[in-house]
Amino acid sequence: MIRIEHLARSFKVPPAPSKAIPFRRAPAAWVQAVRDVNLLAPNGQITGLLGPNGAGKTTTLRMLAGLIKPDTGRMTVDDVDVAREPLVALSRLGVLSDSRGLYPRLTARENIVYYGALQGMTRDAAQSRAESLARMLDMSALLDRRTDGFSQGERMKTALARALVHDPANIVLDEPTNGLDVIATRALRESLRLLRSPEGGAKCIVFSTHIMQEVERLCDSVVVVAHGCSVASGTVAELLERTGKTDFEEAFVQLAFVQTELAERGALA
Ligand SMILES: Nc1ncnc2c1ncn2[C@@H]1O[C@H](COP(=O)(O)OP(=O)(O)O)[C@@H](O)[C@H]1O
Numbered sequence: 385m386i387r388i389e390h391l392a393r394s395f396k397v398p399p400a401p402s403k404a405i406p407f408r409r410a411p412a413a414w415v416q417a418v419r420d421v422n423l424l425a426p427n428g429q430i431t432g433l434l435g436p437n438g439a440g441k442t443t444t445l446r447m448l449a450g451l452i453k454p455d456t457g458r459m460t461v462d463d464v465d466v467a468r469e470p471l472v473a474l475s476r477l478g479v480l481s482d483s484r485g486l487y488p489r490l491t492a493r494e495n496i497v498y499y500g501a502l503q504g505m506t507r508d509a510a511q512s513r514a515e516s517l518a519r520m521l522d523m524s525a526l527l528d529r530r531t532d533g534f535s536q537g538e539r540m541k542t543a544l545a546r547a548l549v550h551d552p553a554n555i556v557l558d559e560p561t562n563g564l565d566v567i568a569t570r571a572l573r574e575s576l577r578l579l580r581s582p583e584g585g586a587k588c589i590v591f592s593t594h595i596m597q598e599v600e601r602l603c604d605s606v607v608v609v610a611h612g613c614s615v616a617s618g619t620v621a622e623l624l625e626r627t628g629k630t631d632f633e634e635a636f637v638q639l640a641f642v643q644t645e646l647a648e649r650g651a652l653a
């Protein structure tokens with residue numbers, strides 16, 4: 385189970401040199417990437433983090449993965465506080481980042497086993513886990529090829545196997561279908577459905593996307609993020625009902641754009 389409460393994070397952006405006055409710099413600006421994100425993702429469910437580009441999804445998931453620290457807010461993984469016990473929290477988390485970041489000179493198998501070793505697994509345990517994950521993800525033929533030159537779909541499978549090597553109870557994926565073709569996307573969806581099911585371990589799965597259809601097809605519940613805030617959450621049916629729409633795209637646009645605009649106008653008034 386993953387819980388995020390009132391998460392916020394800003395970045396200082398270095399100023400551009402002034403064109404009008406040489407050697408003079410404008411003061412540094414701040415970007416509020418995440419303002420107030422809340423999320424509760426239970427076990428045995430797929431929770432979608434749905435938002436347009438720049439909404440703050442990647443920043444939120446990078447904080448969850450311990451890569452950057454929040455300014456304020458609280459995150460727990462299976463009730464373990466990420467800030468207080470980062471290593472315990474991370475051992476319960478499998479993360480598929482938006483950049484994938486495989487070692488190109490290592491084979492798929494070596495990438496997976498190396499990550500297992502980093503997670504404290506024995507070599508034998510990591511090896512046999514790599515084999516069984518490869519069967520599950522239908523990538524056995526890839527295992528002993530260098531990842532250099534892999535297609536997007538092959539890279540995604542390798543990165544997913546690597547994220548799952550230590551059999552974490554919680555799985556976080558940042559826009560996993562980006563760059564994938566229809567077949568690879570369907571394969572990923574099938575894998576996530578399996579991981580959600582009791583046979584697959586009833587994992588807690590959180591995945592971010594800007595694609596409404598992904599959420600409709602796959603998610604048990606959805607958190608809509610816009611301008612760094614979670615603006616609505618519930619099942620697709622609940623969000624349709626709340627907005628009075630029959631089409632999820634319409635509901636999403638209303639939630640992500642209209643409501644935040646109203647809120648911002650309210651804040652300004
Ligand atoms: N390291 C950073 N420095 C400055 N701005 C950043 C940084 N990371 C993210 N941002 C900004 O924060 C906002 C949210 O980004 P991001 O979390 O990547 O959104 P998403 O993943 O939803 O597209 C964007 O405006 C982005 O430019």
Ligand SMILES: [Mg+2]
Binds near residue numbers: 441443482558559
């Ligand atoms: Mg992103």
